[in-house]
Amino acid sequence: MSFKALTLILSIVMFAIVIELIRREKINFKYAFGWMIVSVLAIILTVFDTLLFQTADFFGFELASNFIFFTLLSVFVFLSLLMTVFLCQQNERNDKMAQKIGMLDLEVEQLKQKLEKEKK
Amino acid sequence: MNQSSKKILIIIPAYNEEGNIVKTIDELVSLQLPLTILVVNDGSKDQTALEAKKTGVQVLSLPFNLGIGGAVQTGFKYAYQHHFDVAVQVDGDCQHDVHFLKKLMDPVLQGEVDMTIGSRFIPPFTGYQSSFIRRIGINFFAGLISWLTDSKVTDPTSGFRVFNRKLIKVFADYYPSDFPEPEAIVIARRYHAKIREVPVEMRERIFGNSSIRYLKTLYYMIKVTFAILLDKIKTTKVHQDVI
Numbered sequence: 478m479s480f481k482a483l484t485l486i487l488s489i490v491m492f493a494i495v496i497e498l499i500r501r502e503k504i505n506f507k508y509a510f511g512w513m514i515v516s517v518l519a520i521i522l523t524v525f526d527t528l529l530f531q532t533a534d535f536f537g538f539e540l541a542s543n544f545i546f547f548t549l550l551s552v553f554v555f556l557s558l559l560m561t562v563f564l565c566q567q568n569e570r571n572d573k574m575a576q577k578i579g580m581l582d583l584e585v586e587q588l589k590q591k592l593e594k595e596k597k
Numbered sequence: 598m599n600q601s602s603k604k605i606l607i608i609i610p611a612y613n614e615e616g617n618i619v620k621t622i623d624e625l626v627s628l629q630l631p632l633t634i635l636v637v638n639d640g641s642k643d644q645t646a647l648e649a650k651k652t653g654v655q656v657l658s659l660p661f662n663l664g665i666g667g668a669v670q671t672g673f674k675y676a677y678q679h680h681f682d683v684a685v686q687v688d689g690d691c692q693h694d695v696h697f698l699k700k701l702m703d704p705v706l707q708g709e710v711d712m713t714i715g716s717r718f719i720p721p722f723t724g725y726q727s728s729f730i731r732r733i734g735i736n737f738f739a740g741l742i743s744w745l746t747d748s749k750v751t752d753p754t755s756g757f758r759v760f761n762r763k764l765i766k767v768f769a770d771y772y773p774s775d776f777p778e779p780e781a782i783v784i785a786r787r788y789h790a791k792i793r794e795v796p797v798e799m800r801e802r803i804f805g806n807s808s809i810r811y812l813k814t815l816y817y818m819i820k821v822t823f824a825i826l827l828d829k830i831k832t833t834k835v836h837q838d839v840i
Contacts, residue, residue, distance in 0.1 A: 572663055572667050572774075575659050575660050575661060575663055575667070576659065576663070576667065576670065576671045576674060578659075578660050579637070579657045579658055579659040579660065579671055580657060580671065580674065580675060580678070582657070582658060583655060583656070583657045583658075583675075587655075
């Protein structure tokens, strides 16, 4: 099996998995969209691999593989930074909710006590 | 508004303090001041909430542990929502001698300053002054904060503090999380708060461990230094909806 066929199969499988994950509602479209673009791009670049070589050449990479590694690595660095932002946001929301739950809990308890007193 | 009609909330953040919490509350109650006491039980794994409830004070239990910053901030949110004029932070571990509370509150109640900090390093009191290693850290932050904020601070890690309504609002909206005390001073100064230190005596903890252990001191120093320096480049926000 040629290298090209293997890459093509992998890209198609990835695309299929993304679609399936959306269908099963395991990921939101909001987050799946990026992955869809990535997998479509992988399929296009596998089929029209001269495009890949030309782009690598344009940016001055001697080997197309180096270009791929470089691009992937850069993407992942930014992605993890984005993920950290996302994580912090979730964390903050979580904390805020915990505080609110605590406050509401106390308020419910106080209201219950007040009600019981009024009953008596 | 005159002094006596001001509503005062005592915020006691407590994490696994079943051995100390009742004593802290009893000491506060015995002062016979017009105070509302709120224990913020920070997801304790022991009987802190139950012990505190027995004394009849308000106990706000967080569903899981948020850390000292999150717990104290909950107190500020409560104070803001229930229209308290003054908030007092007292640790739940009996370390703070609450007999100094009135002296600590007076400058804020009289509107002279926005915030007071109980300092164990100002004469005439020479009670418990923390371990040697921690004193190095405290001195370092005292220097750093004094320099950055242009106000003399000797005990930046002291958690025995009084805040007025202005700062209650600021801290209800944002309060630093991990080791919040030194950073909170810088934030208060960013909002042009007037801060005064009042000499107090502190005691050694009776039960349990303080949340800052020796090995953590270095990490603590580096982290807080960064946090303080980064605070300097933040801008002052206009707060609207804080709860």
